[in-house]
Amino acid sequence: MTEQRKDILDMLAAGTISAEEAEQLIAALERDQAPALAGHDARPKGKVKYLRVMVDATDNGEPSRVNVRVPLQLLRAGVRLAALVPPQALVKANASLSDSGVPIDLTQLKPEQLEALVEHLDEMTVEVDSPDATVRVFCE
Amino acid sequence: MPRLVTVRVNRPDRRPVRVWVPVLPVVLVLFPVVVLVVLAAIVACVVFRIGVVRALGASWRVISALPGARFDIEQGRTAVLVAIR
Known part of the structure; x- marks a missing residue:
């Protein structure tokens, strides 16, 4: 679990945000992380010949x-x-x-x-x- | 398996030489020699206690993996290129 996702769940547990807001925040987090992960290993493995x-x-x-x-x-x-x-x-x-x-x-x-x-x-x-x-x- | 081997040789003050060697016809022409080489390899494997099937399999893998190899060496105006397709 990432630190940001843990923070969101902590806020939800503390009642600072609602379940819907937590869901939106996690969805936004996942959207941000997907391109970052793709960029980290941009050279596809198994493609080099x-x-x-x-x-x-x-x-x-x-x-x-x-x-x-x-x-x-x-x-x-x-x-x-x-x-x-x-x-x-x-x-x-x-x-x-x-x-x-x-x-x-x-x-x-x-x-x-x-x-x-x-x-x-x-x-x-x-x-x-x-x-x-x-x-x-x-x-x- | 390789299909075509291209050899190009450039030498100073001489015409460049370019040779295309189609592998399959050459292997067919030299088939008796190929058979003798394989037999010699089998005998060598038996003498040195190497698994014949494993050795032949590994050799075939090496030959099959050759297409795409390219060696290009230039020294001044002399150049040699060997490309396997």
Whole structure:
């Protein structure tokens, strides 16, 4: 129950307003709240279909540009495929990553976690601005 | 499943190359190779003790999810575009 609705009911209980007035006030409150809630989450969930990665950079004085669009469905399918990687391969990959200075334990990364990550990608926007490069990662 | 793959390559001082690859006819032409690849994948799954049905299902999902993917890379006057529809 919202604070305003509670105030209206308190006023009704105290006899300050009549039942009809309370009903009108609650109806007005609901009318005000509906657009506010719609605006809060304006981007409809489940509508985003693609992950976009855009890079604009200058490399040795030459402009370079990368524009990648990956369907989110492909990421989900990739997660399912990655779940099939045998544990012995993950151990070897861990050793190689560790040798490269990236001590990540891939065996701790569960498919459910990756799927949850993909599910919430639509709320993510990453923007990196540096003097000679701009990177944007977002969903559309 | 992907229907058409478009590849465009722009190189300095050369004519741009644009190729449209219809996936289904190419798969049909390369069907013997596709069968061999699938058999090799099945053998690999058995050797590494991976569920064959799960692996084939996951691979099919990846292939089915490819339409809409687009990779566009430009470096100076050189550009490569791959679009899957």
